[in-house]
Amino acid sequence: MKYLFRLGAILLLFVILLLPLPAIAGSSTAVTPSSFSDLSSDDLKNKDFSGKTLQRLDFAKVDLSEANFSNSDLRGAVFNASDLSNANLHGADFTYGFAYLTDFQGADLSDAIFRETILSFSSFEDAMIDGADFTLAILEKWQVNQLCENATGVNSQTGVDTRRSLGCDY
Numbered sequence: 001m002k003y004l005f006r007l008g009a010i011l012l013l014f015v016i017l018l019l020p021l022p023a024i025a026g027s028s029t030a031v032t033p034s035s036f037s038d039l040s041s042d043d044l045k046n047k048d049f050s051g052k053t054l055q056r057l058d059f060a061k062v063d064l065s066e067a068n069f070s071n072s073d074l075r076g077a078v079f080n081a082s083d084l085s086n087a088n089l090h091g092a093d094f095t096y097g098f099a100y101l102t103d104f105q106g107a108d109l110s111d112a113i114f115r116e117t118i119l120s121f122s123s124f125e126d127a128m129i130d131g132a133d134f135t136l137a138i139l140e141k142w143q144v145n146q147l148c149e150n151a152t153g154v155n156s157q158t159g160v161d162t163r164r165s166l167g168c169d170y
Helices: 002-018 141-148 162-166
Strands: 058-060 078-080 098-100
Touching: 141 162
Parallel strands: 058 078, 078 098
Antiparallel strands: none
């Protein structure tokens, strides 16, 4: 039995060393999603993305102020150091998304879904969040405090109370 265990371990080691799996690396060098690569950052300002499927797209360091993402499918999308000030994300599904250092100042986030979304160091000053669902979203304490000041409503799609999803009353 000991002999078989050693032989199996050596065989496994041999397979791993001779047939290594390729590594897949992520990159934050993309300035805009590939489908918008012919557009400059200025072309995305005030753009209408409403109702579109934009899953897993990268928006890095772009001006999307006043853009319309209402009812769009942004699941797994990335907004890295982007400007979404005064943008319309009403009813958007941003589940499993990522927004780092993103400005949501004055944005309409009402009825949007941010379930299990990482929102680190993003600003939500004067954002409308009535009915937004932040269940299991990653937020800093100061962000939660900022959002709880105006948190009201229940998300029409998930049935989750906004204050409860943020943990405002705990």
